[in-house]
Amino acid sequence: xxxxxxxxxxxxxxxxxxxxxxxxxxxxxxxxxxxxxxxxxxxxxxxxxxxxxxxxxxxxxxxxxxxxxxxxxxxxxxxxxxxxxxxxxxxxxxxxxxxxxxxxxxxxxxxxxxxxxxxxxxxxxxxxxxxxxxxxxxxxxxxxxxxxxxxxxxxxxxxxxxxxxxxxxxxxxxxxxxxxxxxxxxxxxxxxxxxxxxxxxxxxxxxxxxxxxxxxxxxxxxxxxxxxxxxxxxxxxxxxxxxxxxxxxxxxxxxxxxxxxxxxxxxxxxxxxxxxxxxxxxxx
Numbered sequence: 223x224x225x226x227x228x229x230x231x232x233x234x235x236x237x238x239x240x241x242x243x244x245x246x247x248x249x250x251x252x253x254x255x256x257x258x259x260x261x262x263x264x265x266x267x268x269x270x271x272x273x274x275x276x277x278x279x280x281x282x283x284x285x286x287x288x289x290x291x292x293x294x295x296x297x298x299x300x301x302x303x304x305x306x307x308x309x310x311x312x313x314x315x316x317x318x319x320x321x322x323x324x325x326x327x328x329x330x331x332x333x334x335x336x337x338x339x340x341x342x343x344x345x346x347x348x349x350x351x352x353x354x355x356x357x358x359x360x361x362x363x364x365x366x367x368x369x370x371x372x373x374x375x376x377x378x379x380x381x382x383x384x385x386x387x388x389x390x391x392x393x394x395x396x397x398x399x400x401x402x403x404x405x406x407x408x409x410x411x412x413x414x415x416x417x418x419x420x421x422x423x424x425x426x427x428x429x430x431x432x433x434x435x436x437x438x439x440x441x442x443x444x445x446x447x448x449x450x451x452x453x454x455x456x457x458x459x460x461x462x463x464x465x466x467x468x469x470x471x472x473x474x475x476x477x478x479x480x481x482x483x484x485x486x487x488x489x490x491x492x493x494x495x496x497x498x499x500x501x502x503x504x505x506x
Contacts (some may be wrong), residue, residue, distance in 0.1 A: 224343040225253045229331065232258070232306035234381075235348030240310055241383035242501055243346045244317045249411045250343055253321040256310045257338065258303045260296075260328045300326070336371045344411065346377045349495060365491060369476050369506045375405060378495060378502045386501075388416045389471040392460050393449075394423070395432040398475025402505040403436050406473065407443035411503075415471075419449040420463055422456040457493040464498045473503040 228243040230236045240256075247254045307324040314322050327334045339345070347368060368376055389412055393399045406412050417440050421433045433449035440447035452459050464472050476491060495502055 224250075224341050225255045226250065226344045226346060227335075227339060227342045228254060228256045228310075228346045229335075229348075230256055230258055230306060230310050231348070232302070232309070233348060235379060236306070236310070237313065238381060238383050239346055239348045239379045240313045241317070242377060242379040244314055244319050245383065245386065246344050246346060246377065246411060247319055247321075249413065250409070252343055253323070254314060254319055255323045255325065255338075255342075256307060256314070257325050257327055257334065258306050258310075259331050259334050260299050260303055260326065261330060332367050332371050335368065339371075339373055342374050343409075344375055344377055345372050346379060348379050349381070365495060365504070366476075369504060372506060375402075376504045378504065380499055380501045383501075384470060386412070386415055386470045388418070388469050389473055389503075390460070390464055390467075390469045391417055391419045391436075392456075392472065392474040393419045393421050393433065393436050394475065395421070395429075395436075396475055398505045400475070402473050402475050402503070403439060405505065406445075407439055412445075412471075412473075415445075417445050417447045418467075418469075419447065420460065421449070421451045422454060422459045423451065424453060425451045457490045457497075460494060461497045464500055469500060471501050471503060472498055473505075475505050 226243050226246045228239055230239055243254055243256070246252075303326045307326060311322055311324050325338075327338070329337075335345070345368070365376075365378065389406075391399075391402060391406065393403065406417060419433055419436055419440075421429055423429050429451055433451055437447050437449040452463075460472070460474075463469070472494065474494070491504075
């Protein structure tokens with residue numbers, strides 16, 4: 223049986239990540255796996271070679287202290303990670319999810335993700351982690367790394383969960399947006415959700431045919447759907463649509479196929495993720 227894979231670091235976004243994961247599990251009728259990663263580089267102290275400055279005996283003593291410090295910091299990180307997973311398990315079980323596995327993994331997040339994503343329907347991550355100010359600056363880079371590794375859709379949780387009733391699909395006719403369209407049409411994740419499609423580009427015959435075909439695909443799958451074309455800068459147009467028309471989710475392909483229509487990993491994706499206060503379902 224496939225699963226929803228949820229990553230947590232115990233940050234302020236953690237509860238929202240759990241709640242979005244619970245929603246996805248209920249929609250997809252899958253199990254839930256919650257993973258916390260321990261970055262070995264983050265848990266290890268570093269020191270320049272100061273033996274020539276402080277003398278060999280003092281240096282040896284200092285290095286012994288640093289080794290002990292590293293061990294204690296690693297132990298505390300392990301204890302903290304176990305506490306984070308315990309709280310995550312408690313939270314989702316209170317929401318009625320009993321089929322949950324928790325796992326503490328050592329290694330870089332992207333390496334862990336690449337190693338454990340077999341038989342996964344959906345990956346759920348937070349918009350920002352423990353270092354929110356740092357994460358905001360490099361938001362697009364972090365999401366890009368996840369998307370380049372992920373073999374399934376990635377749901378980036380918003381700051382707080384609310385019921386998903388209306389979703390905007392940013393559609394450009396490219397491979398990743400077609401993948402988003404097909405996933406929505408064939409998977410139960412967004413069942414009973416109203417889907418609107420938005421194509422940002424020139425209002426011409428080709429684009430009208432693309433948006434009409436995509437809209438009909440969703441209607442044939444049983445969705446209430448309608449399509450629209452708007453001209454302008456993609457990030458601004460999409461953000462305005464999401465924020466001013468009461469959408470609960472944004473779905474988008476992360477890679478387009480022309481400058482006028484693509485959704486760029488990096489600048490546009492970072493802007494959308496930063497400025498849209500809704501969860502974003504992304505497809506590579």
